[in-house]
Amino acid sequence: xxxxxxxxxxxxxxxxxxxxxxxxxxxxxxxxxxxxxxxxxxxxxxxxxxxxxxxxxxxxxxxxxxxxxxxxxxxxxxxxxxxxxxxxxxxxxxxxxxxxxxxxxxxxxxxxxxxxxxxxxxxxxxxxxxxxxxxxxxxxxxxxxxxxxx
Numbered sequence: 654x655x656x657x658x659x660x661x662x663x664x665x666x667x668x669x670x671x672x673x674x675x676x677x678x679x680x681x682x683x684x685x686x687x688x689x690x691x692x693x694x695x696x697x698x699x700x701x702x703x704x705x706x707x708x709x710x711x712x713x714x715x716x717x718x719x720x721x722x723x724x725x726x727x728x729x730x731x732x733x734x735x736x737x738x739x740x741x742x743x744x745x746x747x748x749x750x751x752x753x754x755x756x757x758x759x760x761x762x763x764x765x766x767x768x769x770x771x772x773x774x775x776x777x778x779x780x781x782x783x784x785x786x787x788x789x790x791x792x793x794x795x796x797x798x799x800x801x802x803x
Contacts, residue, residue, distance in 0.1 A: 657713070657747065659754055662703040666695050668712070672705060675712045679737045687735075690719060700762050701731050704755050706738070706747045714738040714747040718755060724770050725789040729799060731759075733769040752780045756802050766803045774798070 662672060669691055677684035693699045706714035715737060722732035733755060738747045759767055770788055771777065777800050778784075785801040 657745075657750075658707045659750055660705055660707065661754075661758065662691055662694060662705065665705075668705065669695065672703060672712060672715065676715060676717070676735050676737070680735050682735075687717075690717060700759070700764060702755070702758070704751050706742075706751060708742070713742045714751055716748070716751050716755065718759065718767070722770050723791040724797065724799070725791075726768075726786070726799060729768045729785070729788070729801075731764065731767055733767060736769070736771075748776075749780050752777070752782075752802075756781070766801050768802075769800050770797045771800065772797055 662668060669688065673684050673687040673691055676682070676687045690701070691703050694702045701718035701720065703717045704715060705712050715735065717734050718731050719734050720730050720732070721727055722734040733752065736748055736751070756767060759765060768785065769777065769782070770790065782800040782802050785799045787796040788799040790797045
């Protein structure tokens with residue numbers, strides 16, 4: 654096992670195609686939707702970025718920042734979305750490092766607080782996130798937990 658590398662997409666824009674496909678295969682949101690968000694970030698139309706963990710050249714973890722992650726609280730923005738770590742790589746702190754990296758980078762750009770919506774309990778608290786409120790996910794029968802990082 655080599656060292657993992659944590660990057661934002663601006664550091665390796667050539668991964669646009671591969672990264673948009675990787676997220677699509679994890680979450681089944683159309684690849685084009687990811688690509689549009691990533692291109693806006695690469696073209697500096699937004700500071701809401703995309704972050705990856707690489708093992709050699711292979712993407713093994715990632716997440717993005719978007720305006721709203723498909724929920725009814727349009728006032729709570731921006732949102733961390735699409736947090737995913739490959740199953741073989743779980744339990745090694747990859748998602749935590751990515752979360753810390755994105756929060757730090759957004760704070761440096763004076764973008765704070767940041768939100769995320771999840772069904773997980775306990776996981777995000779480890780990285781300084783606090784439960785904020787319940788939110789209704791688009792087309793979801795159950796309410797989801799909304800977290801905030803200040």
